[in-house]
Amino acid sequence: MKKLIIINIVLLFIMMMSFGCGKSNSVDNVDNNDTTDYERITVHELKKLIDSQADIVIVDVRGKQSYDISHIPDALWMSYPDGLREKVNQLPEDKDIILYCS
Numbered sequence: 001m002k003k004l005i006i007i008n009i010v011l012l013f014i015m016m017m018s019f020g021c022g023k024s025n026s027v028d029n030v031d032n033n034d035t036t037d038y039e040r041i042t043v044h045e046l047k048k049l050i051d052s053q054a055d056i057v058i059v060d061v062r063g064k065q066s067y068d069i070s071h072i073p074d075a076l077w078m079s080y081p082d083g084l085r086e087k088v089n090q091l092p093e094d095k096d097i098i099l100y101c102s
Helices: 011-020 043-051 064-069 082-090
Strands: 004-006 055-058 096-100
Touching: 043 055, 043 096
Parallel strands: 004 096, 055 096
Antiparallel strands: none
């Protein structure tokens, strides 16, 4: 089963709505019954994973302009909500997925 590591998921959605990662004022199509495993990690924990060359996939869900200006090295770009919805099935199921925004 795919395990998602999501940096402060609640804050992520709030930031997306407040700081330009999202295009609407509400989070839609959220399945509150989803049983996908996830855990919150800090920026420091992410840095440790990157430094240890952990087998992870990092996904930047910010807008294209923000991604082009700066992003975590080797991060994939899948803007929220449209890009992520369109490409989520392309993510590997055998690796931990890390989503980040701002």
